[in-house]
Amino acid sequence: MRCFHSPLHRGHAGTHEIYRGELVPCFEKPERADFVLQAFQRAGLGEVSAPEDHGLAPIERIHAPRYLAFLARVWDAWAAQGGTRDLLPAVWPTRGFRDDIEPDNLVAQLGLYSFDSGSPITAGTWTAALAGAHCALTAQAAVAQGARAAFSLARPPGHHAGTDFYGGYCFLNHAAIAAQAFVDGGAARVALLDVDYHHGNGTQQIFYQRSDVLFQSIHGDPRTEYPFYLGHADETGAGTGLGFNANYPLPAGSDNTRWFEALEAACRRIVAHGAEALVVSLGVDTFEGDPISRFHLRTPEFKRLGARLAALGLPTVFVLEGGYAVAEIGDNVVSVLAGFEG
Ligand code: SP5
Numbered sequence: 001m002r003c004f005h006s007p008l009h010r011g012h013a014g015t016h017e018i019y020r021g022e023l024v025p026c027f028e029k030p031e032r033a034d035f036v037l038q039a040f041q042r043a044g045l046g047e048v049s050a051p052e053d054h055g056l057a058p059i060e061r062i063h064a065p066r067y068l069a070f071l072a073r074v075w076d077a078w079a080a081q082g083g084t085r086d087l088l089p090a091v092w093p094t095r096g097f098r099d100d101i102e103p104d105n106l107v108a109q110l111g112l113y114s115f116d117s118g119s120p121i122t123a124g125t126w127t128a129a130l131a132g133a134h135c136a137l138t139a140q141a142a143v144a145q146g147a148r149a150a151f152s153l154a155r156p157p158g159h160h161a162g163t164d165f166y167g168g169y170c171f172l173n174h175a176a177i178a179a180q181a182f183v184d185g186g187a188a189r190v191a192l193l194d195v196d197y198h199h200g201n202g203t204q205q206i207f208y209q210r211s212d213v214l215f216q217s218i219h220g221d222p223r224t225e226y227p228f229y230l231g232h233a234d235e236t237g238a239g240t241g242l243g244f245n246a247n248y249p250l251p252a253g254s255d256n257t258r259w260f261e262a263l264e265a266a267c268r269r270i271v272a273h274g275a276e277a278l279v280v281s282l283g284v285d286t287f288e289g290d291p292i293s294r295f296h297l298r299t300p301e302f303k304r305l306g307a308r309l310a311a312l313g314l315p316t317v318f319v320l321e322g323g324y325a326v327a328e329i330g331d332n333v334v335s336v337l338a339g340f341e342g
Pocket residue numbers: 019118157158159160168169170196198226283285291292293321322323
């Protein structure tokens with residue numbers, strides 16, 4: 001399977017996030033991609049290529065213009081007023097506040113477009129996220145042109161980012177951008193499956209009212225797990241999209257039997273949807289040793305996941321999401337991809 005990767009991810013390098021009232025080192029760091037790349041190459045899974053530049057148009061199909069403009073300019077605006085440290089929001093509009101007027105104040109803008117304080121913006125964040133979108137788009141193009149599968153190896157991740165907001169270490173929703181590219185290429189029905197430990201709230205928000213892209217997410221129960229405010233089983237879509245969103249929240253600590261029951265249910269839905277293509281939000285923070293998550297998948301389970309997805313027989317784009325056990329992230333991702341290749 002071909003892999004698309006850009007070293008520009010390295011420019012996104014936050015130092016700290018706020019956790020329990022403390023600044024702690026970022027979990028989402030450049031080494032993550034290095035380990036995945038090394039493992040992919042060591043396993044000899046396929047060629048690694050630079051992404052092609054697909055321009056902004058396919059990204060604007062998912063994200064709002066004012067949000068993209070904000071991401072593109074925010075670091076330079078910060079630097080122009082003498083800022084050097086990572087940008088973190090400190091204030092947010094909640095119920096009853098205006099969100100139609102973009103404030104002039106930079107930190108207020110951060111709050112308007114974000115939902116947590118754990119996702120620092122640094123000098124290279126926009127460039128890294130943009131390169132990630134092009135990795136996903138190039139992987140999608142390879143699959144649209146006949147490849148059985150392709151892998152977008154990029155960071156920061158994407159599935160928490162919505163049409164006009166960032167959070168959960170995510171800025172551009174690469175998986176959603178790839179799914180939209182399948183639709184724009186003529187696919188009537190696409191399936192997007194999110195196996196990251198955390199609910200893909202951004203992807204759900206993007207496709208919630210649509211029936212062409214079936215979104216499903218298997219994740220830690222939001223009553224106790226990040227992102228807390230979305231991802232319950234009764235969220236099934238709205239309007240035309242009613243019946244095309246499926247969440248499988250599992251209690252933190254759930255065993256692998258339970259996890260694979262959810263995967264089986266999700267796979268049945270993908271078949272019932274009549275999907276012509278599959279996009280996988282591939283987070284491996286479901287790993288037993290992940291520092292911020294509480295599921296128990298290990299190498300055999302990651303292989304089994306890959307094999308089960310292959311059995312769907314669909315053109316498939318894998319997009320890297322979370323996974324914070326840095327030393328093991330490469331082997332875990334490669335186990336899924338190798339399981340898929342059979
Ligand atoms: C893409 C992705 O996986 N994003 C996850 C964002 C999670 N951010 C919140 C981290 C909270 C850390 N909780 C640690 C609990 C165990 N000590």
